[in-house]
Amino acid sequence: MSHTVLVCDDxxxxxxxxxxxxxxxxxxxxxxxxxxxxxxxxxxxLKPDLVTMDIVMPDMGxxxxxxxxxxxxxxxxxxxxxxxxxxxxxxxxxxxxAKDFVVKPFQPxxxxxxxxxxxx
Amino acid sequence: MDVAKxxxxxxxxxxxHLSSCNQLLLEWEQDPAAADALGGLFRSIHTIxxxxxxxxxxxxxxxxxxxxxxxxALRHGLxxxxxxxxxxxxxxxxxxxxxxEDAAAGRExxxxxxxxxxxxxxxxxxxxxxADVATLVEGKRQHRRSTDAPRGRSVLIVIRGDAVMRGARxxxxxxxxxxxxxxxxxxxxxxxxxxxxxxxxxxxxxxSRASDEELAAIIRTAGEVEAVRFExxxxxxxxxxxxxxxxxxxxxxxxxxxxxVGELIVAKNxxxxxxARSDDPPLTELSDRITxxxxxxxxxVIASRMTPVGEVFERFPRxxxxxxxxxxxxxxxxxxxxxxxxxxxxxxxxxxxxxxxIRNAADHGIEAPDVRQQAGKSAEGRIxxxxxxxxxxxxxxxxxxxxxxxxxALLAKVRREGQSDATPETLSDDDVLRVIARPGFSTAATxxxxxxxxxxxxxxxxxxxxxxxxxxxxxxxxxxxxxxxxVPLTLAIVRALLAEAGGxxxxxxxxxxxxxxxxxxxxxxxxxxxEALVVREQVLPTVHxxxxxxxxxxxxxxxxxxxxxxxxERRTALVVDALLGQQDIVVAPFDAPRGMPPYVxxxxxxxxxAPALVLDAAALL
Numbered sequence: 001m002s003h004t005v006l007v008c009d010d011x012x013x014x015x016x017x018x019x020x021x022x023x024x025x026x027x028x029x030x031x032x033x034x035x036x037x038x039x040x041x042x043x044x045x046l047k048p049d050l051v052t053m054d055i056v057m058p059d060m061g062x063x064x065x066x067x068x069x070x071x072x073x074x075x076x077x078x079x080x081x082x083x084x085x086x087x088x089x090x091x092x093x094x095x096x097x098a099k100d101f102v103v104k105p106f107q108p109x110x111x112x113x114x115x116x117x118x119x120x
Numbered sequence: 121m122d123v124a125k126x127x128x129x130x131x132x133x134x135x136x137h138l139s140s141c142n143q144l145l146l147e148w149e150q151d152p153a154a155a156d157a158l159g160g161l162f163r164s165i166h167t168i169x170x171x172x173x174x175x176x177x178x179x180x181x182x183x184x185x186x187x188x189x190x191x192x193a194l195r196h197g198l199x200x201x202x203x204x205x206x207x208x209x210x211x212x213x214x215x216x217x218x219x220x221e222d223a224a225a226g227r228e229x230x231x232x233x234x235x236x237x238x239x240x241x242x243x244x245x246x247x248x249x250x251a252d253v254a255t256l257v258e259g260k261r262q263h264r265r266s267t268d269a270p271r272g273r274s275v276l277i278v279i280r281g282d283a284v285m286r287g288a289r290x291x292x293x294x295x296x297x298x299x300x301x302x303x304x305x306x307x308x309x310x311x312x313x314x315x316x317x318x319x320x321x322x323x324x325x326x327x328s329r330a331s332d333e334e335l336a337a338i339i340r341t342a343g344e345v346e347a348v349r350f351e352x353x354x355x356x357x358x359x360x361x362x363x364x365x366x367x368x369x370x371x372x373x374x375x376x377x378x379x380x381v382g383e384l385i386v387a388k389n390x391x392x393x394x395x396a397r398s399d400d401p402p403l404t405e406l407s408d409r410i411t412x413x414x415x416x417x418x419x420x421v422i423a424s425r426m427t428p429v430g431e432v433f434e435r436f437p438r439x440x441x442x443x444x445x446x447x448x449x450x451x452x453x454x455x456x457x458x459x460x461x462x463x464x465x466x467x468x469x470x471x472x473x474x475x476x477x478i479r480n481a482a483d484h485g486i487e488a489p490d491v492r493q494q495a496g497k498s499a500e501g502r503i504x505x506x507x508x509x510x511x512x513x514x515x516x517x518x519x520x521x522x523x524x525x526x527x528x529a530l531l532a533k534v535r536r537e538g539q540s541d542a543t544p545e546t547l548s549d550d551d552v553l554r555v556i557a558r559p560g561f562s563t564a565a566t567x568x569x570x571x572x573x574x575x576x577x578x579x580x581x582x583x584x585x586x587x588x589x590x591x592x593x594x595x596x597x598x599x600x601x602x603x604x605x606x607v608p609l610t611l612a613i614v615r616a617l618l619a620e621a622g623g624x625x626x627x628x629x630x631x632x633x634x635x636x637x638x639x640x641x642x643x644x645x646x647x648x649x650x651e652a653l654v655v656r657e658q659v660l661p662t663v664h665x666x667x668x669x670x671x672x673x674x675x676x677x678x679x680x681x682x683x684x685x686x687x688x689e690r691r692t693a694l695v696v697d698a699l700l701g702q703q704d705i706v707v708a709p710f711d712a713p714r715g716m717p718p719y720v721x722x723x724x725x726x727x728x729x730a731p732a733l734v735l736d737a738a739a740l741l
Contacts, residue, residue: 087316100292101288
């Protein structure tokens with residue numbers, strides 16, 4: 001059975017790209033979120049095996065979303081998607097409970113490596 | 121912040137660390153495979169760097185930083201250690217020592233460009249730029265944290281060089297490790313990692329029930345991990361010595377305290393005499409009580425001044441190593457009894473004599489490897505520095521298994537100067553010592569085998585005697601030479617036997633009194649044309665104190681006590697007019713006036729306020 005994934009990013013371009021990379025690798029992208037609030041809601045309803053999370057999103061940011069999700073599910077497997085130069089934010093996300101991170105621009109191989117690590 | 125007032129502390133602490141660096145380097149050099157010393161070295165250098173930076177001593181901080189880079193590279197296996205590395209590290213420790221001394225003395229010495237280049241090259245390339253003082257201070261802080269941590273496993277993690285956001289990756293690795301245990305320290309600090317102020321290598325200390333393999337596996341799930349290595353706790357942060365509550369006290373202050381106690385003892389003795397005369401029970405009782413209190417106080421003051429001889433010994437392994445290197449010899453240097461304690465002021469004075477004797481042993485005692493082998497000995501010579509505690513003294517022994525002193529050659533030289541009619545067979549160890557301890561003996565010496573043997577022996581002799589100690593030599597041709605230094609446990613206050621001769625009183629330090637016997641004229645005999653006494657079937661050379669001090673006045677009483685003096689295995693009988701009991705005396709430093717006989721070791725004030733001379737037992741033998 002393939003792993004289910006929730007992809008969270010405010011840019012359609014990024015969501016599409018990540019979804020494509022994962023789908024091609026055999027993952028089941030069960031949902032997409034374009035804000036932190038949506039991400040938290042969809043995580044609760046979809047209970048995906050994995051979440052990819054953008055850091056900067058409108059309404060609720062990715063870090064806040066991580067915090068919210070981990071409140072109810074400390075074992076949530078969240079992969080942060082960060083842009084260059086956001087190291088401090090990435091660290092904050094890790095402290096909040098994110099399990100790994102990838103840095104844009106994405107290289108498909110790195111994204112998949114990270115996903116594999118997070119899923120163990 | 122005005123840091124100037126911390127200069128003395130900086131200097132003292134830096135010296136301690138430098139000394140321990142030498143020690144660790146020596147250990148490591150003995151066994152390059154055992155990298156246990158590396159962690160300690162790194163910590164010491166790191167501490168000096170932090171202190172130097174805090175003091176604003178950039179020369180110290182920069183040199184320490186470069187050394188740290190090299191040590192770090194060694195620690196992470198990025199470069200391997202070889203003979204040259206040790207030499208370089210020894211040089212660097214020396215240079216750092218000079219930089220520390222210079223800086224503390226207000227001289228900012230120039231940096232040694234060649235050394236800098238050598239350190240950089242050895243570390244595998246130019247180091248990252250020297251961080252500014254603030255960063256270094258930060259480094260010191262987190263160093264503190266890490267060493268204060270409880271015991272546990274040390275894990276070194278290397279993040280791949282091509283990884284992006286290596287700092288965040290490193291933190292992720294720490295988080296992974298935390299899932300299997302408690303991480304007590306992270307170096308560099310998390311804050312530094314977040315700012316990516318590191319080179320991809322981090323070390324964490326943690327306690328975990330998981331196996332190394334399990335830990336490594338979980339840490340690797342952080343991704344981009346190039347290597348995970350484990351070190352025994354001792355190698356990264358050796359178990360900190362047990363924490364005692366301690367304060368540093370200026371030795372001058374302890375000296376003043378000791379002097380005060382000395383005065384107190386004199387006053388107490390006087391009070392005791394008055395009380396005994398007064399026939400006033402309350403006064404006698406009070407006097408006795410004060411006597412006990414002062415004794416207790418004296419013991420405490422002496423104890424507070426006691427320092428392990430190891431503090432002085434620890435500089436010698438390095439000396440011997442350097443000497444053997446320079447001389448092309450192979451020398452094993454062993455130390456025994458480092459824990460034996462001596463009064464700090466004696467300890468401070470004993471370093472030089474030991475230095476001279478050890479240097480002599482390495483230079484003139486131990487033969488070259490081929491010479492040793494031809495003589496049927498192992499190619500590696502041995503020098504032993506040992507301390508042992510005796511009754512009221514400490515014996516320091518410097519032994520070598522070298523060629524020993526060539527008595528024939530020594531005699532030939534002495535005869536040329538027309539000073540002896542002895543033969544090699546009759547030349548005793550004492551005679552040998554007398555000859556080689558003559559000032560200028562070495563410089564005049566051209567005789568092979570003993571050439572230079574006297575270097576410093578006269579100096580050592582003078583120093584040791586000034587401490588109220590004695591120096592002896594035992595030498596056997598082909599087998600080696602042993603020097604024995606005997607010093608009192610503490611200066612200033614000694615228990616003495618008071619003796620009278622010709623109406624004058626003299627104090628004999630009890631440390632050298634074996635026993636007292638009644639003088640028996642029938643036991644008088646002769647030994648080498650000198651008067652001698654037979655005491656317990658032993659023939660002892662005899663000295664009459666009256667004759668010695670040219671005492672006139674009343675004739676000697678018929679019944680005379682005899683004090684048997686003992687220094688090492690040598691004994692002599694000192695015949696006196698009367699014995700007046702024991703007393704704690706405070707020996708005043710004695711700048712012997714010209715013409716003062718050698719048997720006078722000092723002066724003291726007796727309980728009744730009268731002065732008395734203190735006899736130097738060694739000079740009477």
